[in-house]
Amino acid sequence: MICSVDSYLETERLTLRRFTADDADLLIELDSDPAVMRYLSGGEATEPEIVRERHLPSIIAGYEKWDGDLGLFAAYEREGGAFVGWFCLRPEPDGPRDRTELGYRLRQPSWGRGYATEGSRALLRKGFTGLGVRMVWAETMSVNRGSRNVMEKLGMTLTDTIPTPPDMEMVEGAEHGGVRYEITKEQWARC
Numbered sequence: 282m283i284c285s286v287d288s289y290l291e292t293e294r295l296t297l298r299r300f301t302a303d304d305a306d307l308l309i310e311l312d313s314d315p316a317v318m319r320y321l322s323g324g325e326a327t328e329p330e331i332v333r334e335r336h337l338p339s340i341i342a343g344y345e346k347w348d349g350d351l352g353l354f355a356a357y358e359r360e361g362g363a364f365v366g367w368f369c370l371r372p373e374p375d376g377p378r379d380r381t382e383l384g385y386r387l388r389q390p391s392w393g394r395g396y397a398t399e400g401s402r403a404l405l406r407k408g409f410t411g412l413g414v415r416m417v418w419a420e421t422m423s424v425n426r427g428s429r430n431v432m433e434k435l436g437m438t439l440t441d442t443i444p445t446p447p448d449m450e451m452v453e454g455a456e457h458g459g460v461r462y463e464i465t466k467e468q469w470a471r472c
Contacts, residue, residue, distance in 0.1 A: 289354050292403045295396060297354040297368060300340050304355060305333045307364050316389055320425045323452040343371060350412050351381060356400055365391040370404040370417070379415040381408060385431075397431045405435060409466045418463045424454030429462075436472035437462035 290297040300308075309332050311317060315324035327336070343352040353369040366387035372378050383404060385397050408414035420443060421428040443459040445452070 289349075290403055290407055291359065292399050294359055295365060295400050295403075296357050296359050297400065297403075298357070299344055299349065300337065300353065300355050300367075302337065302341065305329075305337050307355065308332045308337060308367075311366055311386060311388060314389060317386060320422045320428075320452060320454070322449070347371065347378065351378070351408075353384075356387075356396070363390075364388065365396055365400075368400045368404055370408050370412075370414075379413055381414050381417050383417050383419045383435075385428075392427075397428075398434050401431060401435055405464070405469055409469050414466065416463060416465045417469075418461060420459055420461045422449075422452065422454055422459050423457040429460065432462040435464065436468060437464040438468070 287298045288296045289299055309327070309329045312327035312332060315326070318324050318326065340353045351371045353367050353371065356365040356368055357363065358365060366385065369384040370381050372381050383401055385401060387397060405417060408417060417437075418440075419428075419432050419437060421432070422445075423442070439460055440463045441461040443461055445455040445458050449455055
C-alpha cells in the first residue's frame with residue numbers, strides 16, 4: 282500500500298508518486314508487455330539495461346530539474362496498492378515550464394477502467410491551478426483510438442497531424458502518422 286505521505290497526487294481511485302531508484306522492475310515489466318508497447322515500438326520490449334541506465338535516471342533527474350512539481354509519476358490503485366502504470370506532466374527537455382506534455386502508460390489489467398482519464402484529469406487540474414501551466418499537449422498515433430478517446434474526454438482539441446518518426450515506422454498503423462491534441466488553461470476552465 283502506498284503511504285499518502287509519499288503521494289504526489291491522489292484521485293478517487295489512484296495515488297501518484299515519484300519514481301525512485303528501486304522502481305526499475307515496475308518499468309521493465311510495463312515495457313515488456315507487447316500489447317502495452319504496440320503503438321510505441323511495435324510490441325518490442327524495452328531492454329532492461331536501457332530502463333535501468335537511461336530511462337529511470339532521466340525520470341529521477343526530471344524531479345530535480347522541475348522542483349518535484351513536474352515529471353513522470355508511478356500510479357497505484359488506492360485500494361489494494363496494485364501498480365497501474367505511469368502518468369506524466371512535463372515540459373520538453375529545454376522547453377518552457379508552462380507548456381507541458383500529458384502522457385500515460387498503463388498495465389493491461391488497468392485498461393478500460395477509466396484510470397487514464399481519471400489520472401489525466403487530476404494532472405490537468407493540478408497543472409492549471411497550482412503549477413503555472415498555460416497549455417498542455419499530448420501526442421499519439423492516429424490509429425491509437427483508446428488514447429485519442431481519453432484526450433477527447435479531457436476536452437483536448439486535435440490541433441495537428443504529425444509524421445511518424447523513423448524509429449517507429451515498423452509500428453502497425455505508422456503509415457497514418459500521428460496526432461497532436463492541446464488544451465489551454467482557458468479552454469480547460471470552460472470544460
